[in-house]
Each structure stands twice: as structure tokens, then as C-alpha cells.
Amino acid sequence: MPQEDSGTPAPAGAADRGEPAEPSDGIGGPQALFRVSGYRPGPDGTELSMAVGPWLDGVGGTPAVGALGILADDVLGRPVFVSRPPGTHLVTFELSVEVVLPPPWVGPRLLATGTVVAIDAARGLSRCEIVDGTGRLVATGRAHLRIVPAGWSQPEGIRASTLTAAADLSARDTLGPAGSTGAGRGGPIVVPNRPEFGNGSGAVHGGILFCGSEQAAAAADPQGRLTTASVTIHYLRRADLADPVVYEVQPEHQGRSVAVYRVTARGSGGRPCSIATVARTVR
Template identity: 35%
Template sequence: MSTTTAEFVVSGAEALLRVSPVTLGSDRGELAVEAGGWLNDPVAGSCRGALGVPLDDVTGYVVAAGSGTDRWPVSLGIRLDFLADPPIAGPPMTVTGELIARDDLGGTTRGVVADASGRPIALVTQRSHLVEVATRPSNSTVDFELPAGEVTVRDALGFRDITAGIVELSPTPLAANGMGNVHGGVLICGSEFAAMSALDAGGVLRTSSIDIAYVRPGDAASMTSFEAEVVHRGRSLAVVRVNARSSTGKLCAVANVVVQR
């Protein structure tokens, strides 16, 4: 088995979130993410879930860099804990990931997003499973048309509230990962949006954690729906379960979203 430093693939989700590589290795990786107004959200207040894109990337690429060239990691599950809103102006954020353990089946990694002062904003733990691939994902020749900086992640991806607790993601290349599936971080965004819709958050509440399990890939070229069920709602804390489904109705992911006032 030969291993190689993984090429960082800028797919639609990375382009939208302005993610760029700094260093990628088999034990540690680092990315940079621009701060900007696209991270605002009228319902969630701040699209904290968008940090799932670079956190998924930086931890996944650590596993990829230490694996055979005929294998690629896919996420089994991600746990995110949010400590603050991401900045909407100023220098880029730093996203780091490190290996905790690996074996022939996959790896476990953890990471953090920090602002320019070094203050931690979000934490991640990811479990990855290695699958055989004929070729690894590579950079596309497609030039992604990015919206203006004031356009939110919600609007750029085409998320729509259908009714309270039900949100749809329109087909768009900006939601895709390097394999053409809905990026794990975008499924995290959709889960956050559906949870906040179910709670009628109005920009007042904030997501404190998201724990998501990925059960099958979702096609970024098809509609994806997110259905939220409020499991508990108290004065200062709510727990919401969200199911993400493909256009055929098959389950893609299940998320538990914890929201606080």
C-alpha cells in the first residue's frame, strides 16, 4: 500500500465558505477560512453550522493523507460544539485537525476553529470510514460563481423553509463535495436551519452542539429535505432531532441539535 499527501479539493462547498489549505499531513492539518457577512443568518442568528464544512475537511484530510491512494475516507459521524459565533469581519479563521487513532478501517480525528486572536470558536470530533475508490477526488475545472459577500450561506445554497421545521435544499453545485455528494458540512447547515425553523428562533437562539450520523450519501444535484422534531424545549435549552432525506425519500443523515438562549 502506498500513501500520499492528499490533494485539497476545492469543491462547491469549499468555494462558498472561502476555505483554503495551509498544511495537510497524516497527523495534522490546517486550513484557513475567511470571515464574512455570509455567516449571518436571519433565523439562526449566526450560521454556526457552516463551520462544519472546514472542520469536516481538515479532519477528513488527515485520515486521507495517511491512507492508501486507492482509498478515501467518508464520514460516519461528526460531533460539533460551538463556543461563539464565527466572526463576520477581520482576518481569516484558523482550522486545525489532528489524528487521534487510525486502523485499516478508518480513523478518528478532532479539530478546532479559532479566530485571529486564537480564541476557540468550535470543536469537532469525527469518525471516518475508508472506502475503495478507482481514483481519488480531484479539483474540478468548474469555475464556481460565488454570490456577493453579503449573500448569506442560506440564500447562496438555496435553502427554503417549507413549513415550521421542514427545510429544503435546492440542487446546487455549491453544496457538493469532491465526489458530487452533498457535503457533510452542508448537511450540518441544513440540520441547524431545520432545528431553528422548528423552534421559530428568530435570530435570538444559538446552536450549542450538533451530533450527526451519516447513513448514506445525498446527491447534490437533487433536492434534499430536512425534517425537524422538537424532542425537548425548556426556558433556556432545546433539543431537536433532524432527519435529512434525498429526493427519493431515503434517509441521508440524522442529527441531534442542541440550542440555547
């Protein structure tokens, strides 16, 4: 999703959905990475699915809760997108996912259903449920989206080579080299810019920032005993795709059974693009 930046934090946050001709035309690098597809309006709301496979693996080789970021971000935004007032854009201010059933998840696909809770001229609220291949509830999600006047350029088409390259990545790659080496515990994690993380408008997709923030917290877990129970992220400004993203992790609490991390993603000039709270618990 493109992200707004006028030199100060955007009032609505960072995750602008642009103005695609059709809501179904949403396959880019992030969706190819996590095999997110199958958009359709369903009887209970907007439906979108994600295939289960090794692309969900994060730091330590275990499936990453952060991998739900693209699926949740897209399915929460689309029902508001189609209901928004004419001549407007959406920017996601807050995205939250609560885990009901920790990974690994049963495939072959996870199915997400998103519905509008409320919408007016200024904002939209939506929620979603995600179930596994057996119909068990995996996670719930919610989003707060701001509605702003249109005026940004239409997203560019995604190159086929970008989609192919994205399909070779996994959740751990949202942390760059640190995702494979296990580095980053206690120090900033610098993620080089990658076209595969873009949304077609020159910005990092909000779901990628969600995944990177969750994975940065997982990498900071000193003993790896905990699993992520929830992630809430606030988008402040766009993360330009041309610049590296730096994740800074601040442990707010590290106990034997629960831990809470504050993860700040910084872009150009060291300015914060998003701030996430990641809660991890013993399961």
C-alpha cells in the same frame, strides 16, 4: 465529498472524500461559498482557514454555527486521508462540532487545526480546534471516518462559473428559499439542487448537509432566543446533487433555556441521507 449508496445505508456513511491527486486540491463550490482555503501541514497538525464575512450569515441574519461545517469536515478528514492505507477511500460516518465561543466571531479568519487521534485498517478518528483572529478558541470538533476499498471515480474538476456563483451565497442559502423567507417552521424544508453544493463527485458535500441541518433547527426555533451549542451529524448515504434535499425537523425538547432538535435530511426517494442532533441553549 462523494457519498456511497448501494440501495441500503452505506456501512461507513455518506461523506466520501474521493481520490484527489493531492489533498490540497480541494477548492470546490462549498469551499468557495465559505471562503475555506489555505490547507497546509502544520507543526501541530493539518491547518485550514475560513474568512469571516457576510457569507456566514444564516436565518435571521445572524452568523450561523452551521457555517463551520465545511471547515470542520475538511480539516478533520485531511489528516486521516494522508495517513490512510494505500488503495483506500474515506467516508465520514460521524461529524460533531461543539461551540465554545458563539458567533459573531472576530476575523479576519478562523483557523482550524486537525489531528489524527487513531487510525487502523477500518477507521480513523480525528479531532480539531478552531480559533478566531485573536487566538481565542471558537469550537472543537471530532470525526469518525470509515476506511473502505478504493473503486469510485476521481472527482471531476469544478467549473469556474460554479465557484463564482458559490461566492454569492451565504449559510442561509443551504436552506434554499426558506433561508431568506423564514419558512419551514414545523414543516419540511425543500432545498432545490444546486451545483454549488457539490464536491465534484455528484454528491452534496457533507459540510453542506451539516450547515443545512443546523439552519433547519435554527429556523424551527419558535422565538429565536437560543443559539446552537453543538451539532452531531451521522451520514447514512450519499445525497445526489441532481436531487433536492428535504430537511425534516423533529423537536425532541423545547424549553426556556435549552432545546434539542433531530434533523433528518432526505434525498432521492425520501431516503435519509443524514440524521443530525442539534442542541441550542441560552447564551
